[in-house]
Amino acid sequence: MRITARKGYNYESFKKGADITRITLSGDQYVLFILFFKMGIMASIAGALVTSNFFKSLIYLPLRRRRENLQFTLIFGSLLACGAAVRVLVGYEGVDLSLSGVFLIGLLSGVLPGMSAGVLVSLPGLYGGEWLALPFLVVCGAVGGVIGRDPGRRDELWNFTPFLAKDFIRSIKIMKNEHRVDVSALVLVSVLSLDILRTVMAIRVEPAVLFAFTPDFFLMHICVWGATLVCVAIPLKIWNNTRVELLLEEQRSAAIQARFDALRRQINPHFLFNTLNTATSCLWSDPDKARSILVKLSTILRRLLHNTGDFQPLSREIEFIDDYVSLEQARFGTDNIRMEKEIDPRVLDVPVPSMLLQPLVENAIRHGISLQVGGGKIVLSVTRLEDDRISIRVGDDGIGFNGKLRKGVGLSNVQERLRVAYGSRGTFRIDSVPGEGTEVYMEFPVERGTENA
Numbered sequence: 001m002r003i004t005a006r007k008g009y010n011y012e013s014f015k016k017g018a019d020i021t022r023i024t025l026s027g028d029q030y031v032l033f034i035l036f037f038k039m040g041i042m043a044s045i046a047g048a049l050v051t052s053n054f055f056k057s058l059i060y061l062p063l064r065r066r067r068e069n070l071q072f073t074l075i076f077g078s079l080l081a082c083g084a085a086v087r088v089l090v091g092y093e094g095v096d097l098s099l100s101g102v103f104l105i106g107l108l109s110g111v112l113p114g115m116s117a118g119v120l121v122s123l124p125g126l127y128g129g130e131w132l133a134l135p136f137l138v139v140c141g142a143v144g145g146v147i148g149r150d151p152g153r154r155d156e157l158w159n160f161t162p163f164l165a166k167d168f169i170r171s172i173k174i175m176k177n178e179h180r181v182d183v184s185a186l187v188l189v190s191v192l193s194l195d196i197l198r199t200v201m202a203i204r205v206e207p208a209v210l211f212a213f214t215p216d217f218f219l220m221h222i223c224v225w226g227a228t229l230v231c232v233a234i235p236l237k238i239w240n241n242t243r244v245e246l247l248l249e250e251q252r253s254a255a256i257q258a259r260f261d262a263l264r265r266q267i268n269p270h271f272l273f274n275t276l277n278t279a280t281s282c283l284w285s286d287p288d289k290a291r292s293i294l295v296k297l298s299t300i301l302r303r304l305l306h307n308t309g310d311f312q313p314l315s316r317e318i319e320f321i322d323d324y325v326s327l328e329q330a331r332f333g334t335d336n337i338r339m340e341k342e343i344d345p346r347v348l349d350v351p352v353p354s355m356l357l358q359p360l361v362e363n364a365i366r367h368g369i370s371l372q373v374g375g376g377k378i379v380l381s382v383t384r385l386e387d388d389r390i391s392i393r394v395g396d397d398g399i400g401f402n403g404k405l406r407k408g409v410g411l412s413n414v415q416e417r418l419r420v421a422y423g424s425r426g427t428f429r430i431d432s433v434p435g436e437g438t439e440v441y442m443e444f445p446v447e448r449g450t451e452n453a
Contacts, residue, residue: 028220031213035227037094046235050242059239060246069109077117088128100231102137106144114141132210140194147186156183158240162233195225296327311351321357328365336375346384350446353417360394360440368398388446395439402434
């Protein structure tokens with residue numbers, strides 16, 4: 001088996017009809033070239049597939065259902081069938097990944113999908129007169145499915161890498177220390193056995209009814225078999241990297257969710273404790289006022305119990321603020337606590353972290369206007385900025401403070417919730433002038449991102 005390729009020196013030489021150098025490859029050299037090309041094609045296919053979010057979800061699913069297995073088989077199997085068709089119709093062997101691809105489908109999807117992929121990928125070979133292609137590829141898919149069907153050891157599939165010597169050493173250590181055969185060893189032995197069987201069948205059966213490389217030297221046979229193993233390992237390695245990234249992203253989301261839950265559990269008892277103290281202080285001096293406070297508190301707690309999400313529309317946060325202010329007015333009087341709101345109607349449906357505003361209003365009442373004679377006013381201003389950001393201001397005309405503010409549970413909680421939800425894209429600032437009041441300023445994007453500080 002020999003091919004020739006032409007190499008020209010420059011454009012002027014071609015114009016003048018200059019002599020052309022010929023590079024001649026022997027059959028074994030050509031096989032080596034094709035093997036490297038096949039590994040590159042498999043890496044390209046695996047990399048291209050994993051750029052799709054749909055395919056990422058298929059790879060990530062720990063236990064795919066029948067529908068997902070069918071989708072994976074059709075997508076990957078169709079590409080393998082196209083490669084086999086190119087070999088049969090055009091005669092170029094570098095895109096035929098039948099054995100490694102069908103085995104991989106069985107390994108990840110199960111016996112039945114693997115056998116189905118074997119039928120699909122063998123169709124071009126059957127068209128070209130390779131009648132052994134169908135039973136052989138069906139067996140390849142079934143063997144892969146048998147190896148990968150144990151859910152308890154499925155994670156070991158992703159440990160198989162293109163570094164075959166490393167895989168072999170690791171399998172030996174597991175066999176020695178744990179007295180069992182790991183999945184990597186089963187994959188290595190199975191793929192190697194199937195490829196050797198294919199080679200023997202292609203050589204012994206006349207006329208050739210199954211495609212296989214049949215180089216002149218035994219060392220070249222080893223290269224062919226090793227390339228098939230690498231073609232199985234390359235997609236597993238690429239897809240495992242994506243799988244690990246998705247797992248890390250899920251763990252980070254779970255950690256953020258846990259932090260939100262912890263903050264919610266912290267602020268609700270804090271709010272309840274302060275409100276019950278208010279009711280207790282009025283219990284003997286003004287029982288009717290204490291009863292009114294407890295009724296309003298039950299309404300607020302009912303709202304809290306029904307709100308279990310981390311985010312809710314801004315309109316519901318404002319409704320909660322109205323309930324809370326009415327509760328405080330029951331204690332201090334409506335003349336002593338006044339509330340003004342300047343709300344941009346475009347922001348009412350924007351989701352914000354739940355219990356974001358109540359600690360700010362509570363802080364303004366307890367540490368601002370309630371400490372001065374005659375009470376005071378709280379101003380809540382919410383505006384949508386031009387760059388799709390929200391600006392929230394909670395101000396009071398209370399006593400203010402001078403120097404560094406010591407943040408309590410409420411303010412620290414709000415600042416932490418902003419940091420968890422929006423990362424460095426959220427802004428939190430407190431400005432105060434003694435004798436004039438305090439203003440808390442927040443700014444964050446309308447749409448939540450994935451950045452977290």
